[in-house]
Amino acid sequence: MAKWNAALLQPLERAGLNRDRRRILYAFLAAILLFAVGEIVHPGFASPGSIGAIVMVASFVGLVAAGQTFVVLIGGIDLSVPWVLNGASILLVTSSLGQDDRAPWALLLTLGMGAAAGLVNGVAIAFLGVPAVVMTLAMNGIMEGLTLGLSGGLTCGACASYAPPVVADAVHGSLFGIPSALVLWLVVIALVSLLLSFTTFGRRTYATGNNPHASYLAGVNVRLITILLYVLSGLFAALAGILLVGFGGQASLGMGDPYLFQSIAAVVIGGVYMLGGRGHYLGVAAGAVTLVALVSVLLAMNMPDYGRNIIYGIVILLLLLLYGREEAED
Amino acid sequence: MSEATQTAGGVVPPAVEGIRLAKAFGGVQAVDSATFSARPGEVHALVGENGAGKSTLIKLLGGRLRPDAGEVRAAGRKVELHGADDAHALGIWTVFQELTLLPWMTVAENLLIRREPRGRLGLIDRDRMVGEADRVLTWLGIDHIDPRALIEDLSLAQRQMVEIARVIIQDPSTLLLDEPTSSLGEKEVAWLFELIQGLRADGKCIIFTSHRWNEITSIADRITIFRNGAEVGTFTEIDEDRAVTLMTGRQLEAFYPQPPARAHDRAVLEVEELAGEGLRNASLTLHASEILGVGGLAGHGHRELFFSLFGAQAHSGRIVVDGRPARIRSPRDAARLGMALVPEDRKTEGLLLPLSVRANLTLAVLPAVSSLGLIGGARERGLAQGMVDALKIRTPGLGNPVRQLSGGNQQKVLLGRWLLADSRILLLYDVTRGVDVATKHEIYELMMRLAGEGRALLYYSSDAEELAHLCHRVLVMREGRIAAELSAPGITAEDIVTAAVRESRAAD
Numbered sequence: 146m147a148k149w150n151a152a153l154l155q156p157l158e159r160a161g162l163n164r165d166r167r168r169i170l171y172a173f174l175a176a177i178l179l180f181a182v183g184e185i186v187h188p189g190f191a192s193p194g195s196i197g198a199i200v201m202v203a204s205f206v207g208l209v210a211a212g213q214t215f216v217v218l219i220g221g222i223d224l225s226v227p228w229v230l231n232g233a234s235i236l237l238v239t240s241s242l243g244q245d246d247r248a249p250w251a252l253l254l255t256l257g258m259g260a261a262a263g264l265v266n267g268v269a270i271a272f273l274g275v276p277a278v279v280m281t282l283a284m285n286g287i288m289e290g291l292t293l294g295l296s297g298g299l300t301c302g303a304c305a306s307y308a309p310p311v312v313a314d315a316v317h318g319s320l321f322g323i324p325s326a327l328v329l330w331l332v333v334i335a336l337v338s339l340l341l342s343f344t345t346f347g348r349r350t351y352a353t354g355n356n357p358h359a360s361y362l363a364g365v366n367v368r369l370i371t372i373l374l375y376v377l378s379g380l381f382a383a384l385a386g387i388l389l390v391g392f393g394g395q396a397s398l399g400m401g402d403p404y405l406f407q408s409i410a411a412v413v414i415g416g417v418y419m420l421g422g423r424g425h426y427l428g429v430a431a432g433a434v435t436l437v438a439l440v441s442v443l444l445a446m447n448m449p450d451y452g453r454n455i456i457y458g459i460v461i462l463l464l465l466l467l468y469g470r471e472e473a474e475d
Numbered sequence: 476m477s478e479a480t481q482t483a484g485g486v487v488p489p490a491v492e493g494i495r496l497a498k499a500f501g502g503v504q505a506v507d508s509a510t511f512s513a514r515p516g517e518v519h520a521l522v523g524e525n526g527a528g529k530s531t532l533i534k535l536l537g538g539r540l541r542p543d544a545g546e547v548r549a550a551g552r553k554v555e556l557h558g559a560d561d562a563h564a565l566g567i568w569t570v571f572q573e574l575t576l577l578p579w580m581t582v583a584e585n586l587l588i589r590r591e592p593r594g595r596l597g598l599i600d601r602d603r604m605v606g607e608a609d610r611v612l613t614w615l616g617i618d619h620i621d622p623r624a625l626i627e628d629l630s631l632a633q634r635q636m637v638e639i640a641r642v643i644i645q646d647p648s649t650l651l652l653d654e655p656t657s658s659l660g661e662k663e664v665a666w667l668f669e670l671i672q673g674l675r676a677d678g679k680c681i682i683f684t685s686h687r688w689n690e691i692t693s694i695a696d697r698i699t700i701f702r703n704g705a706e707v708g709t710f711t712e713i714d715e716d717r718a719v720t721l722m723t724g725r726q727l728e729a730f731y732p733q734p735p736a737r738a739h740d741r742a743v744l745e746v747e748e749l750a751g752e753g754l755r756n757a758s759l760t761l762h763a764s765e766i767l768g769v770g771g772l773a774g775h776g777h778r779e780l781f782f783s784l785f786g787a788q789a790h791s792g793r794i795v796v797d798g799r800p801a802r803i804r805s806p807r808d809a810a811r812l813g814m815a816l817v818p819e820d821r822k823t824e825g826l827l828l829p830l831s832v833r834a835n836l837t838l839a840v841l842p843a844v845s846s847l848g849l850i851g852g853a854r855e856r857g858l859a860q861g862m863v864d865a866l867k868i869r870t871p872g873l874g875n876p877v878r879q880l881s882g883g884n885q886q887k888v889l890l891g892r893w894l895l896a897d898s899r900i901l902l903l904y905d906v907t908r909g910v911d912v913a914t915k916h917e918i919y920e921l922m923m924r925l926a927g928e929g930r931a932l933l934y935y936s937s938d939a940e941e942l943a944h945l946c947h948r949v950l951v952m953r954e955g956r957i958a959a960e961l962s963a964p965g966i967t968a969e970d971i972v973t974a975a976v977r978e979s980r981a982a983d
Contacts, residue, residue: 343852344845344848344849345845346848348841349841351827351830351834355828356826356828358823359823359824359825360827361806362785362816362824362825363838364839365838422827422830423829
């Protein structure tokens, strides 16, 4: 086992591809492979239009996964994503009432709500020592309750409002021939990669993820870093909520549900180490594309819902096994 | 090839042997055609620098690793060890340096793991288990450890003793110990050696590794010296100078450098009545250019003193830095005041092992190498490279994970991190523990240089010999207090141990 593995890995190592970078490559290769498979089972699957549509859908997953990446890098997790996202989409339409002149305030309010949810998560985790799983799961419940209660189960008058045209147009528009949601995602990919790889904040994030105690003893403000990362996660969930409601026009209940599993799956496929300290957002972005391409291939094969879920689970387990094996080789 | 012992009853084969063993990890040949043999009824020490292959040899003999080439023999017969269980079946047991106890289980549960006494229905009989554990601890002379205590509540030394006890009760015919004394104080080492002598008298074979020369000579019947993955020779009698020469391949004269004359009498750190968990009204004054040693038996508040001063442990009392009262509530506060802590366990408390040498070096000075939060790559590399050169850190490159470095070089990275931050008050906590001879020497020299530059060093070491030679003054701690102060010249290791023990007895 080790032999063929080594024969395969050595040229990659020589080309300057360490394990983290290899994983980004794997995630991209997986996406390409899936498009090839899709083209075979369903000609036209890899047409530019079809690829564009898949990448577009992937951008929503990718944005939520950006937030998830931040917290997973310190060994955390954000399970409050579904209802922060859903709450954000409903808050946007109810506060803007579909009017452009209210849109700036509504956007700020919505993003602020996402940040606030993340802040509460972060403070409880950093200062009270509540485990991230417990805290963010509780936050998901709280957000669900607040959303349902305040909107009367989405029966309120304002709940039926549409997203402000300026938001909808922005999401549906394009820049230099590229759909603007995709442009936004590319900007986010660039900014998040920059933040993680080239800033003091990013360096401290990796340090904290590797060993919080040692980082603390080196003078890193571990609590502040933790809080900021959860705030970022809340912000990205809210941003995805805004884009989704802009894309679909109206808010609905349960629209955030798929994004918990998918954001975590993208992080795993993208090669981010679930215990923290290693991984890059570029890999996660590729992971998001891979994931959506996988779903699309399965749909093209007329795979029923339950079958898709089973395959989802299997793919994630296989990747974790593969990465775990690589870990042991080191 | 295989040597045998002539006894009255005939020829007794060696208890365990390794014949031309080889083992590589990645591109590193850890053990390279090493041949080693130990007899029943002997205590055999394995010595060598870090990375010489001692630990790997122990693992090969103990069945934890399989050799790439060569063979392992037990009692004269070739054996294939596919895992620790195979070795155990042959009576070969290993005590590891990295503790393998389960922290949230009790001493009794850990001691009797996989052989818990069962009651009716096959359920574990807790009372009998505690009773049995208690008997074991009493028999081994460590009944001060409560069998009901959780491992995580024990001191490092106590854990190591439980770890040893757990293996001893398996009645090993061959006992492998990898650095058993590195976390033990003088008293516990004496306990262990008494135990080892008992086993030797029973005809058992004991193989151990250590970096402490006086321990090695006090108990070992034979000494095998390792260098670069193979044995250099096996000796019954050898003096330290010659051993060091063989280990390092070069001569080390004047092993302990002279501390520089103190140029200043300016107090940089004044501590009054520092109290907290494990600390009771400790007071001290540290001057510029001074190396102030802290010694005493393990578990008497040294760690608490260092961590409190560095803001990593809650405390009360007065701390004055450079003549100004200071509030130190976090390591960040301490770092801002020019303090630095190099902790005992560099792997869990100091370094970020998977991160690069560069990232580890600059972690405490990120603002200095960045503008507007953006790290300046060239500036960072320049600073890091400067420190690698200044401290002669041996690394393949700045981008290599610090995990790939030897223990001594890892320690230098940690020191370098704080030197980059230009820390003037260095709290060095057992920085030479588990470090090989040559690097130890480099660290001593470095300490002298730092003191010569006017920095103040508070230096705890579990090795009294080091304290005696390297420090201007030595404070001996007992039960969270400063119990005695010794001043150079003329401090001896015996003085330090006597001060710690005498005080101890007075209180008992």
